[in-house]
Amino acid sequence: MILWPRFQQGDPIAVTAPSSGVPEELHHLLTDTKNRQEQRGFPVTIYPTAWKQKKSVSAPAEERAAEFNRIMKDESPKAIIPPWGGERLLEMLPLLDYSAPIPKWILGYSDTSALLFAWTIKTGIATAHGTNIVDIRGAEMDPVTAAWEKVLAWEGGKTITQSSSELYQPEWKFDEVSDVVFHLTEPTEWKTVSGKPERVEGRLLGGCIDVITHLVGTPYGKVREFQRNKLHDEPILWYFENCDMNPNEMKRCLKQMEYAGWFENSAGFLFGRSAAVSEADGYTAVDVYQDLAQDTGLPVIYDIDCGHVPPQLTFVNGAWAAAACSNGKGTLTMQVPEEADDAEA
Structure with a gap:
């Protein structure tokens, strides 16, 4: 529950x-x-x-x-x-x-x-x-x-759908005042590793990969136990965003999670846009996503509205969700069962 x-x-x-x-x-x-x-x-x-x-x-x-x-x-x-x-x-x-x-x-x-x-x-x-x-x-x-x-x-009993942004902010400009805080100037484009439209659903769990990775093997990272006891063993739809890591660092973090069993019952992966180093000796973030898709056999949607390159959707850890991507646009639909209105699902 x-x-x-x-x-x-x-x-x-x-x-x-x-x-x-x-x-x-x-x-x-x-x-x-x-x-x-x-x-x-x-x-x-x-x-x-x-x-x-x-x-x-x-x-x-x-x-x-x-x-x-x-x-x-x-x-x-x-x-x-x-x-x-x-x-x-x-x-x-x-x-x-x-x-x-x-x-x-x-x-x-x-x-x-x-x-x-x-x-x-x-x-x-x-x-x-x-x-x-x-x-x-x-x-x-x-x-x-x-x-x-x-x-x-x-x-409870309702669904809520959020849509991808039209524009995003490529860099922070703290010295420039804006009525909406962010300076949204660049066209948003959600992408898939497959290059085809994707739709994936599961229970949301994730966050900033830079810090989430440090929970592996701790009392705060017992994902499989949580999944069995609280999510009725439904598959997890992972969402991650990268603050500072280069592609090799991110690859190591994902491998650690995989070795810890976090991805054993998963539906797919969502990755936010990142301003972090995008290339290391020719190895790119897209290479990381492609490797992850190949290693797990699961769909990967990336450059979504999540994290340090705003704006960002609001993801609810534990919620059932369906993420869809087609023609550069995307949606995130989340749902709570009727009985959750007074606290539990």
Whole structure:
């Protein structure tokens, strides 16, 4: 069974920093996004860790974990959305209280995806891989980013379909102000290794491959156990995005996951666009995807809207989903059974 948090218009949002916080010179980003969300009808509480940053983290692991645990036991916030990712979230995972937490959404990506992955694996509570809260501080949101609200407010018995973007942002321009935060200029094109239209369905699980790979062989990476006990042994539809790795590094990570048995009962793979090094001695990311498809016999869709090259769809860990790609366009359809309306599927 997967537990599904409940979220609706007017529900409070908690901002905590389980990885990197916001340095003083960028505090205006937190203030701006708080004001913007409250204009949209969501009360926001920014917790102390979000305002701090030193030596690559917002605070010592014990402080970050204690704050997170307090929020999880508080009935008021219905969603936790960190400012952004970071580098050292992994060190707080053993300090979290995974026993009988109050179901609430956790939304984010990058380093935050290690928390999303571990939380869903350990608790059976669905988590959402998508926008950070500082990235929705603009006066407007593009349609792909804006879908986070619909996904988090999703009711049991319903399906929700998200479509690929028209344009994406190839690089970050922090010194240029935009009403939608992102500078979407390049045509989006979803692709398949087969070169043909593909449709693949299964239970979503994944995140930023840079950090997810470090969960292999730990109590936070017991994928097969999770799949048997929580997903009724349904196949997993993996989604990954690459922040910093070159193709050889990504290939090693995927092989480690394969050797650990993560891909034994899988439906296919989705890979987000990446600004990371795309070539290493002639070996490219596309070569990695082709090798993966050949090694596993499973379809691979890539350059999708996911990760550090925005905008990005909102993926729900644990959800049944169907991803389709044809003629450079794509869709992601997710569904929750009727009985999930009051927490479980």
